[in-house]
Amino acid sequence: MHILVLLRMVPDVVEELEIDSDGRTLDVDYVRTILSESDDHALEQALLLKERHRATVTVLALDAPEVDDALFTAAAKGVDRVIKVEGMDTGFTTRQAARVFSQAIVDAPGVMPADLILTGVQAIDDLDGLIAPLVADDLHMPYLGIVTRISLDPSGRTARAIKEFPAGVRGEFQIRLPAVLGIQAAEKPPRYVPVAKVRAAMKTFKIECAEVPTLADGGWPAVSVLEMKRNEPAGHAEMLEGAPEEVSARLCGILTERGVF
Amino acid sequence: MSENICVLAEQWRGQISEATYETLALGREVADKLGAPLTAILTGSNCRELACKLGAADSVIYIDHPLLAEVIPQTCAEALVQAFSGERPRAILVPLTNISLGIGTLLGGRLGAPIVNFCKDIQVDNGRLLACCVMYGGKIEVTVETGAPSGHLPAVLGIWPGARPAEKGHLERSVPVTDVPVKLEDTQGIRLCRYIEPEAGDVDLAKQDVLVAVGRGIQDRANLGLAENLANALGGAVCGSRPVIDQGWLPLSRQVGKSGLTVKPKLYVALGISGAPEHIEGMKDSELIVAVNSDPGAPIFNVAHYGIVGDVLETLPALTAAVEARKAAG
Numbered sequence: 001m002h003i004l005v006l007l008r009m010v011p012d013v014v015e016e017l018e019i020d021s022d023g024r025t026l027d028v029d030y031v032r033t034i035l036s037e038s039d040d041h042a043l044e045q046a047l048l049l050k051e052r053h054r055a056t057v058t059v060l061a062l063d064a065p066e067v068d069d070a071l072f073t074a075a076a077k078g079v080d081r082v083i084k085v086e087g088m089d090t091g092f093t094t095r096q097a098a099r100v101f102s103q104a105i106v107d108a109p110g111v112m113p114a115d116l117i118l119t120g121v122q123a124i125d126d127l128d129g130l131i132a133p134l135v136a137d138d139l140h141m142p143y144l145g146i147v148t149r150i151s152l153d154p155s156g157r158t159a160r161a162i163k164e165f166p167a168g169v170r171g172e173f174q175i176r177l178p179a180v181l182g183i184q185a186a187e188k189p190p191r192y193v194p195v196a197k198v199r200a201a202m203k204t205f206k207i208e209c210a211e212v213p214t215l216a217d218g219g220w221p222a223v224s225v226l227e228m229k230r231n232e233p234a235g236h237a238e239m240l241e242g243a244p245e246e247v248s249a250r251l252c253g254i255l256t257e258r259g260v261f
Numbered sequence: 262m263s264e265n266i267c268v269l270a271e272q273w274r275g276q277i278s279e280a281t282y283e284t285l286a287l288g289r290e291v292a293d294k295l296g297a298p299l300t301a302i303l304t305g306s307n308c309r310e311l312a313c314k315l316g317a318a319d320s321v322i323y324i325d326h327p328l329l330a331e332v333i334p335q336t337c338a339e340a341l342v343q344a345f346s347g348e349r350p351r352a353i354l355v356p357l358t359n360i361s362l363g364i365g366t367l368l369g370g371r372l373g374a375p376i377v378n379f380c381k382d383i384q385v386d387n388g389r390l391l392a393c394c395v396m397y398g399g400k401i402e403v404t405v406e407t408g409a410p411s412g413h414l415p416a417v418l419g420i421w422p423g424a425r426p427a428e429k430g431h432l433e434r435s436v437p438v439t440d441v442p443v444k445l446e447d448t449q450g451i452r453l454c455r456y457i458e459p460e461a462g463d464v465d466l467a468k469q470d471v472l473v474a475v476g477r478g479i480q481d482r483a484n485l486g487l488a489e490n491l492a493n494a495l496g497g498a499v500c501g502s503r504p505v506i507d508q509g510w511l512p513l514s515r516q517v518g519k520s521g522l523t524v525k526p527k528l529y530v531a532l533g534i535s536g537a538p539e540h541i542e543g544m545k546d547s548e549l550i551v552a553v554n555s556d557p558g559a560p561i562f563n564v565a566h567y568g569i570v571g572d573v574l575e576t577l578p579a580l581t582a583a584v585e586a587r588k589a590a591g
Contacts, residue, residue, distance in 0.1 A: 176450030
């Protein structure tokens with residue numbers, strides 16, 4: 001069983017996001033990047049399957065600031081192999097990223113065959129598509145998204161995946177392997193790994209590098225961002241200001257007037 | 262390509278989704294501004310009668326096939342590609358929900374058409390369609406030109422739930438229905454085995470008048486007790502956003518949002534919840550929303566009626582004490 005995990009870095013929205021002077025992109029000088037949250041869950045799901053089925057886990061990641069930290073952390077968690085795809089221009093779109101992943105999966109030595117390809121269901125910057133379905137179609141594999149649990153059938157030819165639907169309903173699907181799954185959440189929260197273990201991985205683990213493959217023209221029209229701005233609260237909420245005791249007392253008064261008590 | 266605007270109608274388990282009506286309402290506005298017809302596309306198996314619920318559209322395209330009985334994204338996308346093999350619309354609006362997620366991307370990819378996700382609005386500007394999109398967890402808005410003007414490929418637009426009130430898209434009337442045959446083969450390699458209904462939780466969130474919702478800002482499972490105290494004082498229950506559920510701090514039955522429950526309590530207190538669209542989807546129709554967040558730019562303040570910028574862990578005990586004092590005072 002070989003599991004491939006596709007990872008991307010995204011801006012950390014806990015930090016203040018600055019708009020570039022062009023008014024159409026984020027200012028990359030001020031952006032701290034972190035592993036996309038659902039990609040982190042995809043990695044965790046792969047590690048859980050590795051433990052359960054003695055699988056081999058390969059990570060394929062797109063180069064980005066701070067990506068090495070994320071990759072050494074993945075190594076410390078127990079992945080077997082890490083490949084970083086280098087040489088992409090900044091500002092690449094999700095659709096371009098998907099095509100790079102697809103091509104790299106085919107080109108990079110030893111990546112295929114893979115039985116399962118896992119990635120996050122959706123990233124916060126997926127403006128022009130989602131990685132998992134695009135890669136699945138490129139590779140002619142089945143796709144399922146919003147997955148929260150995977151179990152492998154004894155035959156090794158199929159897997160069972162739980163997909164979330166609205167209102168707490170879930171669906172159990174049988175999927176022919178190899179397949180591409182968009183992970184919403186792993187069965188368990190992503191594991192914590194001590195800093196010392198990450199530092200040890202930095203000394204002993206080798207991140208392999210691959211060049212961005214030469215891509216055929218995607219053939220699709222580019223999506224053109226005309227303007228980017230902060231989504232400032234548009235004055236909807238009446239803000240209560242003061243010390244916690246002050247605002248609490250005032251809010252209680254409002255709740256009383258509204259008949260909540 | 263025609264000027265036609267199309268909306269993918271989600272039918273799931275025999276019902277048209279609320280997100281479909283919201284998307285129809287938006288599509289209706291766009292079509293009217295363009296002076297173009299609005300078409301709803303319904304896929305399924307033996308569900309033609311649902312077409313009459315799509316009266317906000319001028320017409321309905323119905324695609325019937327046994328393989329469309331359940332929503333398998335690649336199968337649906339293939340059916341839509343075949344349906345659009347002739348005249349293509351100007352834009353195809355697809356609800357961004359757990360039912361349809363992936364279909365828009367697959368459709369755009371297979372048509373070689375532009376894809377724009379995260380749309381909360383579409384403006385018509387001199388014949389151009391401009392999508393207003395909310396990304397980066399709701400913190401950034403972008404205006405996107407949705408593709409070349411008439412004469413080129415259709416744009417596939419993923420629409421956030423809540424783009425318009427669902428009531429505006431509810432119109433039951435008889436509209437022309439065109440049956441479009443498709444040839445589908447069972448080669449996608451995916452089969453639905455069963456649905457798993459949600460386990461009944463200890464609390465029925467939908468029946469609570471007051472909900473105290475916690476998000477990442479609660480920081481630690483140990484702090485949940487503070488939220489419980491406030492909920493007890495207010496006579497309500499504690500629920501959570503996705504990160505809290507994923508951490509295992511609250512059971513799945515307490516999740517509010519895209520994959521969880523949609524609630525409409527009299528009071529919804531959002532504590533340390535940034536306000537990602539996925540969460541807003543589940544609580545935006547609450548009668549009174551109070552938000553506490555340390556980030557003054559948190560998108561939750563866009564839907565809250567009252568906001569407090571501050572540390573949740575400092576505000577919670579003070580608020581609980583104030584509520585208890587108010588109740589004691591009668």
